[in-house]
Structures are given as C-alpha cells and as structure tokens.
Amino acid sequence: MTKSKAETLNLNFRFSKPPLTPNSRRLRLSIRASSPSSTALNDPPLPSLTNSDLQLRVRILSESLPYIQKFRGKTIVVKYGGAAMKSAELNASVVRDLVLLSCVGLRPVLVHGGGPEINVLLNQLNIPAQFRDGLRVTDARTMEVVSMVLVGKVNKDLLGFVGEVARVDPTVLQTIVDNGSIPVIASVAADEYGQPYNINADTVAGEVAAALGAEKLILLTDVAGILRNREDPGSLVKEIDIKGVKKMIEEGKVGGGMIPKVNCCIRSLDQGVTTASIIDGRVEHSLLHEIMTDEGAGTMITG
Structure with a gap:
C-alpha cells in the first residue's frame, strides 16, 4: 500500500489481535501492583524524620482520603510524553505513582510517547525530523525508526505513515485492567493489511480513555500546562472549559505541539471522559498531585 506524505489513513485500532509484521512486533507489558519487588521500585533508605515532617506526611495522607474514595474503581488514562521521559529517576517515580494508584483502588492505564528518542535516532541516521501542526511527518524510513523506538526501546526498559484512530476495541484491554494490571500501550498500530502506522500518542490516549469510559485523562508532558502567555511560565491556566480553550486556539495562544494535546482532550471530553x-x-509526583489534591498540578479541561 503506497501513501503520499500528506495522506492519512483511518485504521482500526485494536488491542485484541493486532497483525504482526517484520517491522511492527508487538510487545505488551503490564505492571502488577501486587508485585512491587522490582529494583526499579526500590526506594533508597529514608532519612530520619522530624516531628514536623511526620505531621506533614500524616496530613497529606489524611487529605488524600476523599480523593481515594472519589476515584476508587475509576479508570485513569495517563499519557507519559517522550519529552518528559528523559530522567530515569522521574521514570521510576511515575511507575511508583501508577502502582500506588492501583494499590489504593484506581485503575490506571499508561500510554507512552517517545518523541526525543525518535529524534535522536533519526539524527544518527541523518534523516531530518519534520513536523506539521505539532504532528510528526512520517515517511517509510521514519516509520521504521518510530517502530524501533516506540515498540522496542521505550516499551522494553507521520504525515505519510501517520494513522488516525478509527475504532478502539477495548475488550482485551478491559480484561487486563479488571485483573488489576496496568497496561502499557505504544502508539503504533496496523491497518487491516498489517501496515504499521505512527499515531500521535496524545490521540491514542484520548481515544483509549473514551473507549474505556475513563474518569480522567492526564497528559504528562514537558510543560506546566496551558499558558495564557507562552512566554510567561507564571501564566498557567489552572482550569478551563472546552469553549474557553477553543477560543485560546482561535486567538493563537495555543500552538505547536500543544494543539494536538488540547484537541485530544476536547475529543475525549466530547465522548464522555x-x-x-x-x-x-x-x-x-505531579501525577499524584493532580489526582489527590485540590490545587492540582497543571491545567484541567472540563466539558
């Protein structure tokens, strides 16, 4: 199947029986909250705590109780962006936070991106990285690199071949969540002919959240959230509705890679998230901060 660089393809995005090709080997991982014995989850010995430190920890635990009760049994879809995955310590912290959420009764699902890793490998192979409206332009050579990084490197530790999610079949995914495991999903999927396509990870997360009837969609990225002034880190928008964020896009206050993030949030909200x-x-711990506190950790968009 030959596609031009400006074409996109509607595809069926299924988790039950994805077709395998030499360039699109599937690797599924799950993190079991009942087995936190991995060395990646082992914290260093804690220093001695003062009474004030202990009181602060007790207060934080006490304040989190209403949120644990509110979200217990609810599905939370988390997209961990490639630009935020540069630190091994932060990666381990996010994993611990996901396991903690699972242990207290939430049902987390993780979708990962790998933008910086893809760019590094493209640079090593002398293939220029191209973007259009925040989306990666992906020809055949770039698609091979995307598959290597997202399905191989990241899971293990476009516009040519860019796909749009036509449908999500959550059957197997729902079973994994019901069994108390944390699914880890790469944003590469195949069409009915087995051709792999790069899909924006934010888009995948939003569609998965909608298909699972998630309570919350959370995009972890390398910015504080939506800013009223992109040059001013202190202009964070704490909460905004769909109408308000659409107006910001029209006014040019939201641009670049933030546009697909906002659009996927809007689409997921329109579908019931x-x-x-x-x-x-x-x-x-920004993930815990967002879920377990009143002030949150970034920008929350509501319907």
Whole structure:
C-alpha cells in the first residue's frame, strides 16, 4: 500500500489481535501492583524524620482520603510524553505513582510517547525530523525508526505513515485492567493489511480513555500546562472549559505541539471522559498531585 506524505489513513485500532509484521512486533507489558519487588521500585533508605515532617506526611495522607474514595474503581488514562521521559529517576517515580494508584483502588492505564528518542535516532541516521501542526511527518524510513523506538526501546526498559484512530476495541484491554494490571500501550498500530502506522500518542490516549469510559485523562508532558502567555511560565491556566480553550486556539495562544494535546482532550471530553488534564511530567509526583489534591498540578479541561 503506497501513501503520499500528506495522506492519512483511518485504521482500526485494536488491542485484541493486532497483525504482526517484520517491522511492527508487538510487545505488551503490564505492571502488577501486587508485585512491587522490582529494583526499579526500590526506594533508597529514608532519612530520619522530624516531628514536623511526620505531621506533614500524616496530613497529606489524611487529605488524600476523599480523593481515594472519589476515584476508587475509576479508570485513569495517563499519557507519559517522550519529552518528559528523559530522567530515569522521574521514570521510576511515575511507575511508583501508577502502582500506588492501583494499590489504593484506581485503575490506571499508561500510554507512552517517545518523541526525543525518535529524534535522536533519526539524527544518527541523518534523516531530518519534520513536523506539521505539532504532528510528526512520517515517511517509510521514519516509520521504521518510530517502530524501533516506540515498540522496542521505550516499551522494553507521520504525515505519510501517520494513522488516525478509527475504532478502539477495548475488550482485551478491559480484561487486563479488571485483573488489576496496568497496561502499557505504544502508539503504533496496523491497518487491516498489517501496515504499521505512527499515531500521535496524545490521540491514542484520548481515544483509549473514551473507549474505556475513563474518569480522567492526564497528559504528562514537558510543560506546566496551558499558558495564557507562552512566554510567561507564571501564566498557567489552572482550569478551563472546552469553549474557553477553543477560543485560546482561535486567538493563537495555543500552538505547536500543544494543539494536538488540547484537541485530544476536547475529543475525549466530547465522548464522555469527565475531565482531562495537561500537567508537567518533569515534576516528581505531579501525577499524584493532580489526582489527590485540590490545587492540582497543571491545567484541567472540563466539558
């Protein structure tokens, strides 16, 4: 099947029986909350705590109780962006946070991107990285690199071949979640002919959240959230509705790679997801901060 660089393809995005090709080997991972014995989850010995430190920890635990009760049994889809995955320590922190959420009764699902890793490998192979409206332009050579990084390197530790999600079959995914495991999903999928396509990871996360009837969609990225002034980190928008964020796009206040993030949030909200948040994945425990506190950790978009 030959596609031009400006074409996109509607495809069936299934988790039950994805077709395998030499360039699109599927690797599924699950993190079991009942087995936190991996060395990646082992924290260093804690220093001695003062009474004030202990009181603070007790207060934080006490304040989180209403949120644990509110979200217990609810599905939370988290997209961990490639630009926020540069630190091994932060990666381990995000994994611990996901396991903690699972242990207290939430049902997390992780979708990962790998933008910086893809760019590094493209540079090593002297293939220029191209973007259009925040989406990667992907020819045949770039598609091979995308598959190597997203399905191989990242899971293990376009516009040519860019796909649009036509449908998500959540059957197997729902079974994994019901069994208490945390699915880890790469944003590469194949069409009915077995041709792999690169899909924007934010888009995948939004469609998965909608298909699973998720309570929350959370995008962890390398920015604090939506800014009223892109040059001013202090202009963070804490909460905004769909109408307001669409107006910001029209006014040019939201641009670049933030556009597909916002659009996927809007689409997921239109399909029944309760809230969608864009938060800074470079900040340790920002995921817990967003879910378990009143102030949150970034920008929350509501319907």
